[in-house]
Amino acid sequence: MSLPGAARAERPAYPPSPQHDVADTLHGQVLVDPFRWLEDGASTETKAWSDAQNALTRRVLDAAPARTELHDRLAELFAVTTTTAQGVHGKRFFFSRHTGHQNQPVIEMIDAPGVAPRVVLDPNPLAADGTVALDWLYPSPDGGRLAYGTSPGGSEHSTLRIRDVVTGKDLEESIPETEHASVAWDPDGKGFLYSRHPAKGEVPAGEEVYHAQIFHHRIGDPPAQDALVFSEKGRDIHELRSVTLSRDSKFTFLTTTLDWAKNDLFVRAAGSSEAFAPVAVGLDGRIGGDAYHGKLYLLTNVGAPRWRIVSADPATPGADHWHDVVPQQAGVIQNFAIVGGRLVVHVMENASSRLRVFSLDGKLLQEIALPALGTVSDLAGDPERPTLYFTFTSFTYPTAIYHCSLDAAKPERLEPAGTTPRPGDYEIRQEWVTSTDGTKVPLFIVNRKGIAKDGARPTWLTGYGGFDVSETPSFRPDVFPWLDRGGVYASACLRGGGEFGREWHEAGRLAHKQNVFDDFHACAEYLVSSGITKPARLVARGGSNGGLLVGAALTQRPDLYGAVVCQAPLLDMIRYQKFLIARYWIPEYGSSEDAEQFKYLLAYSPYQNVRTGVKYPATLFTTADEDSRVDPLHARKMAALLQTKSAGDAPILIRIETKAGHGAGKPVSKRIDESVDVLSFLMLQFGMK
Numbered sequence: 012m013s014l015p016g017a018a019r020a021e022r023p024a025y026p027p028s029p030q031h032d033v034a035d036t037l038h039g040q041v042l043v044d045p046f047r048w049l050e051d052g053a054s055t056e057t058k059a060w061s062d063a064q065n066a067l068t069r070r071v072l073d074a075a076p077a078r079t080e081l082h083d084r085l086a087e088l089f090a091v092t093t094t095t096a097q098g099v100h101g102k103r104f105f106f107s108r109h110t111g112h113q114n115q116p117v118i119e120m121i122d123a124p125g126v127a128p129r130v131v132l133d134p135n136p137l138a139a140d141g142t143v144a145l146d147w148l149y150p151s152p153d154g155g156r157l158a159y160g161t162s163p164g165g166s167e168h169s170t171l172r173i174r175d176v177v178t179g180k181d182l183e184e185s186i187p188e189t190e191h192a193s194v195a196w197d198p199d200g201k202g203f204l205y206s207r208h209p210a211k212g213e214v215p216a217g218e219e220v221y222h223a224q225i226f227h228h229r230i231g232d233p234p235a236q237d238a239l240v241f242s243e244k245g246r247d248i249h250e251l252r253s254v255t256l257s258r259d260s261k262f263t264f265l266t267t268t269l270d271w272a273k274n275d276l277f278v279r280a281a282g283s284s285e286a287f288a289p290v291a292v293g294l295d296g297r298i299g300g301d302a303y304h305g306k307l308y309l310l311t312n313v314g315a316p317r318w319r320i321v322s323a324d325p326a327t328p329g330a331d332h333w334h335d336v337v338p339q340q341a342g343v344i345q346n347f348a349i350v351g352g353r354l355v356v357h358v359m360e361n362a363s364s365r366l367r368v369f370s371l372d373g374k375l376l377q378e379i380a381l382p383a384l385g386t387v388s389d390l391a392g393d394p395e396r397p398t399l400y401f402t403f404t405s406f407t408y409p410t411a412i413y414h415c416s417l418d419a420a421k422p423e424r425l426e427p428a429g430t431t432p433r434p435g436d437y438e439i440r441q442e443w444v445t446s447t448d449g450t451k452v453p454l455f456i457v458n459r460k461g462i463a464k465d466g467a468r469p470t471w472l473t474g475y476g477g478f479d480v481s482e483t484p485s486f487r488p489d490v491f492p493w494l495d496r497g498g499v500y501a502s503a504c505l506r507g508g509g510e511f512g513r514e515w516h517e518a519g520r521l522a523h524k525q526n527v528f529d530d531f532h533a534c535a536e537y538l539v540s541s542g543i544t545k546p547a548r549l550v551a552r553g554g555s556n557g558g559l560l561v562g563a564a565l566t567q568r569p570d571l572y573g574a575v576v577c578q579a580p581l582l583d584m585i586r587y588q589k590f591l592i593a594r595y596w597i598p599e600y601g602s603s604e605d606a607e608q609f610k611y612l613l614a615y616s617p618y619q620n621v622r623t624g625v626k627y628p629a630t631l632f633t634t635a636d637e638d639s640r641v642d643p644l645h646a647r648k649m650a651a652l653l654q655t656k657s658a659g660d661a662p663i664l665i666r667i668e669t670k671a672g673h674g675a676g677k678p679v680s681k682r683i684d685e686s687v688d689v690l691s692f693l694m695l696q697f698g699m700k
Contacts, residue, residue, distance in 0.1 A: 022660040023071055026063035028651035038606045042585065042619065045655075049647040050590075052636065057647070061667050064650065068631075068664045068688075075691035077700065081492060082687050086112065088488035089679050089686075092429050093410040096389040096400045103154030103176070104391070104400060105131075106412055106425075114141025114678030118148065118157070120176060124398075131176045134161060141678035142670045149194035149203075150176075152260040158194045158203060164637040165672025167191065171205065173230065186234045190220070190639070193253035195263045197282040202229040204240060204254045204263060214248075220592045220639075223252045225265065227284075241265060241287070249594050256281055257302035258349055258394050262325065264290075264300050270598040271478055272516065273297060278307065278328060290328040296513070303349045303371070303394050308336065310347060316513035318344035320354065320373075336373040343512045350392030350399050351417050355379075357387050357401075361441065362453050362483050362504045366401070368417055379420050383408060383434070384441075386483040400425070405484040406457050406500075407434040432491050436460060439484075444503075444537045447529040450518075453504040454534050455484060456543070459494045469498040469697045470544035472535055476505030476527035477556035478599055479516040489686040496699050499543055503534040505560070521601050522611050528563045535564070535571050547573040550693055554578035555641060555673065562617035562649065565627060574661075574696045575630040576689055579638060579673055582645040584616035585609075590642040618645070621652050626659030631692045633685060635671035643667065664692065 030045035051057055072078075090111045097105035102123055107116040118132035137143035146169045148159040155176060160169030171186040171194075188208045195204040209222050225241035228234060241252060251268040263281045268274040276298045277287035291298045296313035307323040313330065320337040323329075337344065342360030349355075353376065354369040364387035366379040381387065385405030392399045397417040404410040412425040438460050443451045462468065471493055475482050482504050490500050504510045507519020507527045519527040535551070538544050551572045553561040558580025565575045585603045587593050601608030613619055621627075630653060634646035650665040657663060666688055671677050693699070 022662055023067060023664075025654045025663070026060065026067060028060065028655060030655070037585070037603060038609050040613075042613075044648075046648045046651045049651060050586075050642075050644040052643060052647075060651075061647065064665045065667055068666050071662060071664060071695075072666075072688050072691045075695050078687060078691055081690060082683065084492050085488060085683050085686050085690075088432075088491055089683055091409045091431050091488065092426075093486075094402075094412045094425060095410060096391040096402050096412050097148065098150060098389075098391045099393045099398075099400065100150040100152060100154035102393075103150070105148075105150055105154070105157075106400075109679075112679060114680055115144055118145070118159075120154070131179065132157060132159060132174055137161065138163065140670070141680060144677075146190075147192060149196065151196045151200035151203075152198055152256070153200055156182075156200055158196070158205070160189050160192055162190075164670040165635060165677055166637045167639050167672055182230065184228070184230065184234070186228065186237075188219075193255065195254035195256040195281070196260075198260045199282065202227060204228075206252055206254065218248060221248045221594070223250070225252055225254060251595065255299075257300070259303050261305070262300075262302045262307070266299065272513065272520075272598070276300060276309075278325065288325075288328060290323070291330060294330060301347075301349055303352075308347070308349065308354070309333065310344065312513050315339040317342065318512065320344065320347055320356070336371070337369050338373075343509065345387075346390060348390035348392055348399075349394045350390075351397030352395065353397075353417055355390055355392070355399055355417070357390060359481065359483065359510065362455070362481060362510045364403075364483070368420070377417075377420050379415065379422060381422070382413070384439070384484060386485055404486045406439055406455070406486065406490075407432055407437050409486045437494065442537065442541075444530075444534050446506075446526070446533040448526070450506065450526075450530070452506070452530045452534060453510065454537065455502045455504075456538075457490070457494065457500040457502075459497070462497050462499075464542065466542045466545060467548050468544050469493070469496075469548050469550070469693070469699060470501060470538050471498060471550045471552055471693075472501045472503065472531070472538060473552045473557065474503035474505045474527075474531050474534070474560055475553065475555075475557045476503075476507035476519050476530065476560055478507075479509040479513075480556075481509040483510075489690065492690055493693075496694075498699075499538075501534065501538060503531055505530040505534075520599050521608070524600065524611065525615055527560060528567060528615065531560055531564055532568050532571060535568070539571075546571050548697060550574045550576065552576040552578070552689075554580070556581065558582070558641070558645075559584070559617070563615050565630060566617045566620040566622075567615070569625055569627045572628045574628050574693055576633070576692070577630060577646070577649075578633045579635065579641050580632065580645050580649070581641055582616070582649045583618040584612045585619060587645070590644065591638075592640060593642075618649055618652065621649075621656050623656045624658045625656070627653055627657040627661065627663070628659075629661035629692075629696045630663050631689065632665040633668070633689070634665070635668040635673070637670060637672040640673040661696075 033044045033047040093109045095107045104121045109116040115134045119128040120131045134145045146160040157174040169189045171189040173182040173184045226237040228237045265277040275292045276290040279287045298311040300309045312318045319339045321333040342358040345357040347356045358365045363384045368376045389402040400414045413422040415422040442454045551561040551564045562582045603609040632646040634643040653663045
């Protein structure tokens, strides 16, 4: 709905953005960067620029009508209780609960069936403003202790601590530099393997985010005495290393990764100090494992682009000795859990989930009915008992835990649903869009029943298209104010993701990245040609790798989009690998340091493809000063460049959050405030109430 006589938001007077050209010659080509100075987030000049830009953004967005009403509605939606399964350990079931206006989820535990849950870890009191986040947790095999990591301001620079779940108190342990840590407990719960990064000064400056090492810690010992278990001697410093304990607590797996499409896997008896034995080294694909009754069960896409489950003897775990248990399916096998002596297998078909139960020798026993078309995650259960827990979400179903006995297979919510949007009020459909090269791309479309089919619906198109990540149905509180004002929400399943297995991912990475953008443009064109919307009413919105996606949409097809919301984005693809942890992403994108990769990166890199005299759509960049993954420099530089070069009147704004990071652990209060600003920006642009 439009306000009578409402006008689009107009171009404001921007703060000065001085241009100081820096010329680089790469592979014989000269590139001029006028805003290199904005890469230094600590400089006085950059901070002053950021403050001025934030002040401008506040003046524009705070003038939007009905912000109080919008905030109140979003607060209601974000207050919907969500629960997520964390695992069964011993007889204890752990899960997270996010209730009401808590800034951070709380970890709760059920000691036994029929017993009321109790809180075992609440990070909310750790900071008055809710900005200390719980980054990860790993219960011990009997569930008596939790290894967990917290970090301030969304930085994800975790400190590892140990909590006794019976007393509710932490032990003396405090181990820093455990960003994105993994933990594999010893079977007796008295020690564990864990991954740790070096402290500043231990390696050359800037390399602290790499050099992931595996140590063993014994409860009560000083961390400085922890034994180095897996040396990186002779190995690439950028290799990711992680450890996991099998569900039967008999084996420990070590995973090493340099390429997002491949990894090596090693195994040894849990709690031992023997060398890790290779399971899969140098193979063309990915692999992960579990164990039960003395046998390894491995999930791999080696020789099966949509994945398969194989078994192996721990004495001879190599690929020559694998035996197929669950072969490649029509859909993509996402993961599995050993529950009650059976294999519960999550399969994704056409970008939505199915749950199937197999015997340990691969016989299909049953399929578990799901509440609706949606997404399953976090399979949890005990290998010896038949109770299965899993997390389910969909566009109109908030994230919640369901459980069932495999002997009955009738899943029910762990707790009754609270007040939520009513699924019957909305229409959900999946369309198949033909991309530039003829590839069929799934597109989910959601709208409120009874909206006018007038070809001018404000439409929000989102996608991701990278790192084998699948875009599947999920509950987003910020979508409903948009839908309830007559808007349409569309989610595209682009190449580069994992929706259809390895080949789908490969078709959207490295030299094939343009396929992702072509898929997105095709979905946008479909939304126009099918009579849903028109370019002036179409929004491209994405974050992180999805921020790169909409940055490319902005620069490649400025005529096709009326507005762009570009969040925590990568935008300068010529220099991205120089900052924070971005060298980890070279296997996905490539690097301008390579002459051939430089060519295709330059061809689509949004920052290098902004042109003078083009009327670019209204654009809001959002970023955060504590982002430890994607440096805020990308959003700063791109905002300055667009403000300088765009010939149109559409506003170019940037919103720089403080005491926040890439998104993980962001407190609800900040998520609500950001959603109010994003929706205010779009409603101003489109004249919506």
